[in-house]
Amino acid sequence: MNENLELAKKISHVFSNNHKMIATAESCTGGLISAYITAIAGSSRYFDRAFVTYSNEAKCQMLGVKAQTLYKYGAVSLETAKEMAEGAIANSNADIAVSVTGIAGPDGGTKEKPVGTVCIGICAKGNDSFAEVFCFKGSREEIREQTVKEALSLVLKALV
16 A cells, blocks of 8 residues: 555544544645545545645635745745645634645756755644755656655644
């Protein structure tokens, strides 16, 4: 079985047992994290909603990401990832939210932010949000799968 599906099963167990809800805010993964979470039967007990905010406009409208943040730091930044996760919490019934924004490729990279640069944010209700930056290697599909793995892993670590 695929490693991401195994992580989704762990999330199912932890969230169900603790009566917690999760929301996702995805850009470069386009809903892939949500697809893994909802691949597990019974996910409606702990999965609240997903925001797929591929455009900057969607990030602002749906999640409340500040235009100034996007202008100053860019869509692929720790600051944007944090605001995306915070917006997902503010606009859902979730106890924890995970966000991802990055460059899956094969185009779109720069010297400062090459293809494979991904920022993942976590926000738990009542706690400070945080974000981490990763630089994945591989094809577009491989980068997206690696992003899911790290995002689900960070969710599990945040609950410990």
